Amino acid sequence: MKKRDKLLVKICVGTSCFVQGGADLLLYNDFLNPELLDRFEFEGCSCLEACKAVNDADVESKPPFVMINGKLHGNMNSDKLNKLLSDEI
Amino acid sequence: MLDMNNQYTRIKSRVYTMVLKSFFNGTLEEDIDKIPFLIIPKDTDPIRCCIYKERAMIRYRIMAFMGVNIEKDDDEMKPLSEYYREIMHKSIPSAPVITTISTACSSCPHDQYLISDACRGCLARPCYVNCPKNAISFANGKAHINAELCIRCGKCMDVCPFHSVLHIPVPCEAACPVDAIKKNNKGVAIIDYTKCISCGKCTRSCPFGAIVERSGLFSALKLLQGKDKVVAMIAPAIDGQFPGNLGQIKQSLLQAGFDEVVEVSEGANITAIKEAAEVVERIEGGEDYMTTSCCPSYMELVNRHLPFLKEKRSTTLSPMGYIASMVKEKDPTCKTVFIGPCLAKRIEGVRLNTVDAVITFSELAALFMAKNIDVREVEASDMGDTTSFEDCREFAVSEGVAGCVVHRLQEGVTLRPMYINGLDAKTFRGMKIWPKRAPVANLVEVMVCEGGCINGPGTIVSPKLALKLRGGKATAPAKAVRS
Numbered sequence: 001m002k003k004r005d006k007l008l009v010k011i012c013v014g015t016s017c018f019v020q021g022g023a024d025l026l027l028y029n030d031f032l033n034p035e036l037l038d039r040f041e042f043e044g045c046s047c048l049e050a051c052k053a054v055n056d057a058d059v060e061s062k063p064p065f066v067m068i069n070g071k072l073h074g075n076m077n078s079d080k081l082n083k084l085l086s087d088e089i
Numbered sequence: 090m091l092d093m094n095n096q097y098t099r100i101k102s103r104v105y106t107m108v109l110k111s112f113f114n115g116t117l118e119e120d121i122d123k124i125p126f127l128i129i130p131k132d133t134d135p136i137r138c139c140i141y142k143e144r145a146m147i148r149y150r151i152m153a154f155m156g157v158n159i160e161k162d163d164d165e166m167k168p169l170s171e172y173y174r175e176i177m178h179k180s181i182p183s184a185p186v187i188t189t190i191s192t193a194c195s196s197c198p199h200d201q202y203l204i205s206d207a208c209r210g211c212l213a214r215p216c217y218v219n220c221p222k223n224a225i226s227f228a229n230g231k232a233h234i235n236a237e238l239c240i241r242c243g244k245c246m247d248v249c250p251f252h253s254v255l256h257i258p259v260p261c262e263a264a265c266p267v268d269a270i271k272k273n274n275k276g277v278a279i280i281d282y283t284k285c286i287s288c289g290k291c292t293r294s295c296p297f298g299a300i301v302e303r304s305g306l307f308s309a310l311k312l313l314q315g316k317d318k319v320v321a322m323i324a325p326a327i328d329g330q331f332p333g334n335l336g337q338i339k340q341s342l343l344q345a346g347f348d349e350v351v352e353v354s355e356g357a358n359i360t361a362i363k364e365a366a367e368v369v370e371r372i373e374g375g376e377d378y379m380t381t382s383c384c385p386s387y388m389e390l391v392n393r394h395l396p397f398l399k400e401k402r403s404t405t406l407s408p409m410g411y412i413a414s415m416v417k418e419k420d421p422t423c424k425t426v427f428i429g430p431c432l433a434k435r436i437e438g439v440r441l442n443t444v445d446a447v448i449t450f451s452e453l454a455a456l457f458m459a460k461n462i463d464v465r466e467v468e469a470s471d472m473g474d475t476t477s478f479e480d481c482r483e484f485a486v487s488e489g490v491a492g493c494v495v496h497r498l499q500e501g502v503t504l505r506p507m508y509i510n511g512l513d514a515k516t517f518r519g520m521k522i523w524p525k526r527a528p529v530a531n532l533v534e535v536m537v538c539e540g541g542c543i544n545g546p547g548t549i550v551s552p553k554l555a556l557k558l559r560g561g562k563a564t565a566p567a568k569a570v571r572s
Contacts, residue, residue, distance in 0.1 A: 013332045015463045019454035020102055021094045023550045026557075044332075047463050062099075077094065 006041040010067040014047030022064030031078040036085045090293045097298040104150045105455030121169040149190040153301040159188045186287050186432045193299035196276030197259045204232045207253035216245035264294035266512040286389035288537045289432040289546030302432050309446040312424045313346045320416050321347040324429030325354045326485035326542040329555035330450045336469030341462045356412030357481035361493040363405040377527045381490050383407040385433035386537035397524050413443035430545025449547025487541040491534040506532045511539025
């Protein structure tokens with residue numbers, strides 16, 4: 001598969017995401033299913049501005065954020081990322 | 090210890106950020122009593138019994154964040170606004186740095202081994218044969234442990250082929266290397282401050298968040314509000330704790346209100362030079378070994394538990410000690426704030442009296458979030474000429490201190506270093522016998538946190554990732570963190 005065919009996963013490394021659990025997502029090489037690693041391209045990105053609009057009632061609107069193929073996902077952790085990426089393919 | 094990525098650390102960071110935002114708005118005095126209600130609104134699903142208890146716990150977290158000694162000064166009738174006024178108008182003693190929220194403590198049952206339903210009452214019964222105290226009996230075809238006889242050696246757990254033996258520890262007690270946590274008659278954890286070495290391992294281990302650090306951030310905030318120049322002294326471990334490089338961290342600190350930023354690694358250089366000279370002198374004088382002296386929790390350990398090491402530990406000041414004196418010499422009127430991963434540094438800070446406040450990385454993170462400073466987006470500030478002490482940034486990692494000392498030895502001199510990488514009950518027992526059996530080394534580096542300061546109680550990032558970010562060997566997204 002060519003590189004450009006891979007779906008893009010943007011991991012927010014803005015300060016707010018980074019210090020609230022987002023840093024751990026950068027160890028994706030260790031926790032993701034190896035099959036997924038080939039199918040996606042990973043990138044650290046600047047603040048996605050999602051943290052500025054946290055809605056207290058909605059846990060999904062909390063950092064850390066990850067954008068998978070253009071869609072924003074909040075309250076991310078390693079298990080959730082594994083699942084979301086598996087669903088994507 | 091708990092994984093850092095858990096609900097408790099998230100709640101803590103929310104409390105910190107909310108309090109700080111309101112502080113910088115200038116409305117904290119009016120807002121502070123509302124914060125527990127804002128964080129736990131009416132329709133929250135409580136984790137504990139009810140939302141009222143959850144709110145009370147938030148209240149205690151705010152108190153600890155302001156530096157209140159909860160055990161001593163808890164007054165349920167007193168509104169938070171009054172605590173806040175007091176904190177802002179008088180200084181409170183920093184020791185002890187750790188305090189317990191007794192009502193948050195879940196009174197975990199004593200450390201025990203239990204036989205689960207997985208027990209098949211097998212023929213071989215290795216648990217029964219291997220138990221040194223004959224504490225295991227059989228009833229209804231299943232093993233049973235007599236708690237009164239059990240000495241919690243764990244042999245039965247090791248030998249059971251069905252993994253049917255469970256070990257249920259008391260997390261805070263298990264984390265404490267010096268046995269300073271006991272239970273009172275109600276089963277609530279009590280810290281014995283005559284034994285506590287302020288390592289902070291318990292604060293990172295309690296799954297109920299019942300043992301908390303008294304933050305020093307409000308002392309620092311008061312300094313930032315004052316007229317005097319405030320100098321931030323950043324510990325070597327800061328590299329890797331925030332997105333962005335050191336220059337960007339420096340610039341972020343300047344934006345947060347500090348007037349100057351210095352690296353503690355510069356002081357570490359002096360520590361390493363002096364320790365290199367001292368260890369050679371001691372060996373020539375016939376001594377067998379010398380230990381390092383930069384870990385403040387280790388210093389407490391020696392003072393409180395291992396007095397024989399008072400002669401063995403280096404008399405050199407810690408990197409914080411040297412950098413603080415350098416800063417104060419240059420400008421005696423300025424105030425110094427140490428920013429590091431360590432709680433015990435606050436105890437050292439009190440002793441030194443050149444350090445005016447000590448805060449942790451997680452408190453700094455809250456400060457950045459409250460001020461909307463995105464470290465990775467700011468223009469990097471010039472760090473100046475760091476070539477003379479650059480390698481001393483390794484002071485934050487196990488084996489780094491001894492490494493720097495060895496580097497600074499005269500040519501031809503060789504040392505045999507040994508590393509105490511993290512203190513637990515077992516290494517503590519090992520150190521107790523040093524008077525009889527001296528360590529086979531001349532230079533003993535002691536770090537109470539496993540892996541070094543990068544695993545301290547005030548860190549944000551897991552040591553594994555921090556090492557990656559520090560080493561510059563990061564993969565794509567992590568590399569983006571540094572740009």
